[in-house]
Amino acid sequence: MNNSAIGQTLPSSKPRAHQQSSPMRRRENLLGWLLASPFLIGFTVFTAGPMLVSLFLSFADWNLLSSPQFIGLANYQEMLFADKLVGHSLKVTLYFALGSIPLHIILGLAIAMMLNTSVKGLSFFRTIYYLPAILSGVAVAMLWRWIFSPDFGLLNAGLAMVGIEGPNWLMSRQWVIPSFILMSLWGVGGSMVIYLASLQGIPTSLYEAATIDGAGWWAQTRHITLPMMSPVILFQLIIGIIQAFRFFEAAYIMTDGGPANASLFFMLYLYRQAFQYFNMGYASALAWLLFFIVLILSLLVLRSSPAWVYYETELKGR
Amino acid sequence: MNRRLVTSLIYFLLVLGAVVVLTPLAWMISTSLKEEGQVFLFPPRLIPDPVVWRNYPEALTVLPFKIYFQNSAIVSLSAIVGAVLSSSLVAFSFARLRWQGRDWMFLLVLATMMLPGQVTIIPQFLIFRSLGWLDTLLPLIVPYWGAGAFFVFLLRQFFMTIPGELDDAALIDGCSHLGIYWRIILPLSKPALAAVAIFTFQWSWNDFFHALVFLSSRENWTVALGLAAYRNTFGTTWNLLMAASVASILPLVLVFFFAQRYFIQGVVFTGLKG
Numbered sequence: 389m390n391n392s393a394i395g396q397t398l399p400s401s402k403p404r405a406h407q408q409s410s411p412m413r414r415r416e417n418l419l420g421w422l423l424a425s426p427f428l429i430g431f432t433v434f435t436a437g438p439m440l441v442s443l444f445l446s447f448a449d450w451n452l453l454s455s456p457q458f459i460g461l462a463n464y465q466e467m468l469f470a471d472k473l474v475g476h477s478l479k480v481t482l483y484f485a486l487g488s489i490p491l492h493i494i495l496g497l498a499i500a501m502m503l504n505t506s507v508k509g510l511s512f513f514r515t516i517y518y519l520p521a522i523l524s525g526v527a528v529a530m531l532w533r534w535i536f537s538p539d540f541g542l543l544n545a546g547l548a549m550v551g552i553e554g555p556n557w558l559m560s561r562q563w564v565i566p567s568f569i570l571m572s573l574w575g576v577g578g579s580m581v582i583y584l585a586s587l588q589g590i591p592t593s594l595y596e597a598a599t600i601d602g603a604g605w606w607a608q609t610r611h612i613t614l615p616m617m618s619p620v621i622l623f624q625l626i627i628g629i630i631q632a633f634r635f636f637e638a639a640y641i642m643t644d645g646g647p648a649n650a651s652l653f654f655m656l657y658l659y660r661q662a663f664q665y666f667n668m669g670y671a672s673a674l675a676w677l678l679f680f681i682v683l684i685l686s687l688l689v690l691r692s693s694p695a696w697v698y699y700e701t702e703l704k705g706r
Numbered sequence: 707m708n709r710r711l712v713t714s715l716i717y718f719l720l721v722l723g724a725v726v727v728l729t730p731l732a733w734m735i736s737t738s739l740k741e742e743g744q745v746f747l748f749p750p751r752l753i754p755d756p757v758v759w760r761n762y763p764e765a766l767t768v769l770p771f772k773i774y775f776q777n778s779a780i781v782s783l784s785a786i787v788g789a790v791l792s793s794s795l796v797a798f799s800f801a802r803l804r805w806q807g808r809d810w811m812f813l814l815v816l817a818t819m820m821l822p823g824q825v826t827i828i829p830q831f832l833i834f835r836s837l838g839w840l841d842t843l844l845p846l847i848v849p850y851w852g853a854g855a856f857f858v859f860l861l862r863q864f865f866m867t868i869p870g871e872l873d874d875a876a877l878i879d880g881c882s883h884l885g886i887y888w889r890i891i892l893p894l895s896k897p898a899l900a901a902v903a904i905f906t907f908q909w910s911w912n913d914f915f916h917a918l919v920f921l922s923s924r925e926n927w928t929v930a931l932g933l934a935a936y937r938n939t940f941g942t943t944w945n946l947l948m949a950a951s952v953a954s955i956l957p958l959v960l961v962f963f964f965a966q967r968y969f970i971q972g973v974v975f976t977g978l979k980g
Contacts, residue, residue, distance in 0.1 A: 413804075419883055420805025426792035427815065430852020435818060438829030445828065499723060502716045515966055516724045519731075522962050522969065525912035526933040527951035531734050533937075534944055540746045542733050549749065574730065578973065585974040630822055637914045641934055655824065662828050663919055675825045682822055 445672035452666050463673035474674070476649060477657040478681070480565065484653070485632035487569040492628060493621060495576050500583035501613070514581065521578030529641040532571045533558065536642075558643050561650040568638060568651065579624050586620045587613070615698035622697045626686050633682050654678060738762070738948035745944050758945070765949035769939070773925055774932035781846045781928060782910045788851035789906040790899055796853040797861030798887045802873060812862075818855035831919055845920040846913065846928070850906060857902045860975055864898035865891055901972030904965055911958055929954045 446463055450456035467474050499517060503510055520528070535542045536557035544554030557567040590613065598608050636655040639645060645652040658678065662671035732752065737745060738761055740754040766772070799805070800812055834845040868891060876886050892899070914930040921927055927935070933954050936947060962969060 416803055416883065417805040420799045420803040420808060423795045423799035423803065423887075424805075424808075424811060426851065427796040427853040427855070427858055428811075430792070430849070430854070431814065431818060433833070434830060434849050434852055435821060435826060438826035438833070439821075441829035441832065442825050499720075502720055505713070505716055507713075507716060507720065513720055513724060514970065515963075516727055518966070518970065518973075519959075519962065520727060522908055522958055523912075523955050525955070526914050526930045527955045530933065530937065530947055530951045531730055534737065534948065535730055535733070537944075540748065540750070540944075542730070542750065545748065545750050574727065577727070581970055581973050634822065634824065640918075641914075641937065658824065659919075662831075668828055668832075672828050675828065679822060679825045686820075 442672045442675060445669050446676050447673075448669040450668045452668060456669065459669070463670050466670065467673050467677060473649070473652065473657055474677070477652045477654040480650070480652055481633055481635065481654040483565050484568055484635060485629060487565065488572045488632060489625065489628040491569065491573060492576055492579055493624060495573060496579040496624070497583050497617070497621075499576070499580045500587055501609075503580075503584055504587040514577075514584065517577035518581050519577065521575045521581075524575065526637065526641060528571075528574075529638045532567075532574075532638070533642045536567055536571075558651075559647055561647055564643060564647065564651045568635075568642075571638065579627075582620060582624065583617065586617060590616045618697040619699060622689065622693050625689055629685050629689070630682055633678055734948050735952055737944055738765075738952045740945045742943065742945055761945050761949040762953060765936075765946040766953060768946070769932055769936060769950075770924070771929070771932055771950065771953070774927050774929045777843060777927060778911060778929040781843050782907050784843075784847040785850035785910040786903045786906045788847065789854065789857055790902050792851050792853040793857035793902060794861055794892065794895070794899060795887070796858045797865055798891055800858065800862045801865035802870075802886065802891065803883060815855045815858050819859065827915075827919065834920060840920060841922045841926055843921075843926065846910065846916055850910065857905075860972065861895070861898055861902065863975070864895055868894050897968055897971060898975075900965060900968040901975065904961060904968050905972055907961060908958060908969075 445456065447458060447460060448456040449459045449462070503513055507513070538544060538554070538556040538559065541554075541557075543557065547554040555563045557563050594612050594616075595608055598612060603611070634655060635653050636659065639651050639653045639656050640659070643651045645656050654674075655678075658671055658674045661667045661674060733750075736752050736754055739757045739759065740761075741756065741758050744751070744754060800808060800815075830845070830849075831840075834840055837844075839845050839848075872890050873886050876890060877883075881889065912930065913928075914934065917928045917931050918934075921931060924935075933950055936950055
C-alpha cells in the first residue's frame with residue numbers, strides 16, 4: 389500500500405479518449421477548479437492571507453486597541469538583542485527537543501523491531517502501545533501532573549519501593565524538562581506504528597541472503613534494517629522538530645512555565661505575548677522567528693540526509 | 707536454545723512495556739473511583755476500596771460539563787462532516803479530473819503540509835474577531851471545512867488506487883463526474899474516509915490551544931477548557947479531577963477501540979509520506 393502510494397505521488401498523465409472533445413474538456417476544467425475551491429479558499433483565508441498579515445504585523449506595534457503603528461525592524465531588534473526571555477525560551481525548547489527526539493526514535497524503533505520478530509499478539513501489543521498517542525490533551529496533562537506529584541504521585545511511590553527518593557519533578561528547575569521528556573515518551577507508540585509498517589515492508593529476501601552470508605543480528609540491523617528505515621527516520625526527525633517547537637498545552641496546564649521560567653517553552657512565551665499582553669506585533673515577529681528556526685533546522689537535517697539516508701533508487705543506479 | 711531465550715526476552719520486554727504504558731491509565735481510573743482519604747494512602751493502592759461511583763456524577767456537575775460535552779460534540783461532528791466532505795471533493799478533483807493548473811496546485815497542497823500553524827494563529831484570531839466569531843464555536847469548526855492539505859493528500863493517494871476504467875465506463879453510461887464521485891469513488895473509499903473522520907474527531911476533541919484562544923464565556927467552553935478550569939477550581943481533589951479526565955477521554959477511547967484499524971492505517975499512510 390505504501391510503496392504504491394509513493395509511486396503515485398506524481399500525477400498520472402494517462403490520456404483518456406473522451407477528453408479530446410473540447411466542450412467536454414472545458415466543462416471538466418471548470419468542474420476541476422470548482423471542486424478544488426474549498427482547498428483554495430481555505431488556503432487563502434486560513435494560511436496564505438494570515439501569513440501576509442502576520443508578516444505585516446511583525447513590523448508593527450499593536451495592542452488591538454489603537455490602529456497598528458509601523459515601527460520597522462524594532463520588534464526584531466527587541467527580540468534578537470534585548471529580550472532575554474526569547475533566548476531563554478528557545479533554550480528550554482531546544483533542551484526538550486534534544487532530549488525527547490533521539491529517545492523517541494530509539495525507543496520507537498526498538499519496540500517496532502521487537503514487534504516485527506513474528507511475535508504472537510502483534511495487533512494486541514500495537515493497540516496498547518498506540519493508545520496513549522490518541523489521548524494527547526488536557527486529560528493527559530492532568531494525569532501526568534498527578535503522576536509527578538512529589539508526595540503521593542505514582543512515580544515517586546514506585547521509586548520509593550526500590551529505595552530511591554524521587555525529586556520534586558515539576559517544581560524543580562532541574563527536573564521539570566526531563567519530566568516533560570518522560571511524559572512525551574508515553575506517546576512513543578505513535579511513531580512506533582509507522583516504524584513497524586515500514587519494517588514490514590522490507591523484503592525478507594534481504595535477510596535470507598544476509599543469513600546465508602553468515603551475517604549476525606547486529607550486522608543485519610546495521611546493514612539492512614537501519615539503511616532501509618532511514619527515510620522514515622528522517623521524516624520522523626523533521627516531524628519531531630516541528631512538534632517540539634509547537635509544544636504548548638502540557639506546559640501551560642502543568643507548570644505554566646515555572647518554576648522560575650524553567651519550563652517557559654517558546655510557544656508559551658509567544659502565547660503570553662499575543663493573548664495575555666496583547667503585543668500582537670511582537671508576537672507575530674516571534675512567530676516568524678519560530679518559523680525560520682524550524683525551517684533552518686529542517687533544512688539542516690535534510691542537508692545532512694545524503695550522508696545517512698539510503699534510498700533504494702541509488703542502488704538501482706549503480 | 708539461544709533463539710528461544712531471545713524470544714522469551716522479547717516477550718518479557720513487550721509485556722513489561724505494555725504494563726508501563728497501561729499503568730498511568732489504570733491509576734487514572736483507579737484514582738477516579740477512590741474516596742478522597744484513599745487518594746493519599748502510601749503506598750498507593752490500585753484497587754479502590756470502596757469503589758466510589760458517585761465521583762463521576764459529582765465531578766461532572768460541579769462545573770456545567772453537560773454543556774461542555776455538548777459544545778465539544780457540536781464542534782467535532784461539524785468538523786468531521788466538513789473535513790470529509792470538503793477534502794474528498796478536492797481530492798476527487800486532483801485524482802480524477804483533468805484541469806489546467808492541477809499539478810501546480812497539487813504542489814501547493816504538498817507545500818502547505820510543511821507550514822507550521824503557529825505563524826497564522828494571530829491573524830486567524832484577527833479574522834475571526836472582525837467577523838464577530840470570537841467566543842463562538844465557529845472558529846473551531848470552519849477551518850475544517852477548508853479541506854486541510856493533509857486530508858486532501860491522503861484521500862487523493864487513496865483515490866488514485868481505484869482503477870480509472872470505472873470512470874470511463876460510467877461516463878459512457880451517461881454518469882456525470884459528480885455521479886462518479888458519489889456512486890463510485892466514495893463507496894469504494896470508506897476506509898480512507900473513516901481515517902479522515904477519525905483523525906478529525908481526535909484533533910478537534912483534543913484541541914485545547916484554539917479553544918483557549920478563541921473562546922471566553924464559560925457557556926461556550928469545550929470539554930478541554932472545562933477540564934483545564936477544573937484544575938484551578940478543584941486543584942487537589944484528585945479523585946474528582948481524574949473522574950472528569952476519564953469522562954473526557956472516554957469518547958476517544960471508545961472510538962479508538964471501535965475503529966483502531968482505520969486509526970492505524972491513517973497514521974501509517976500520512977506518517978510515511980507527510
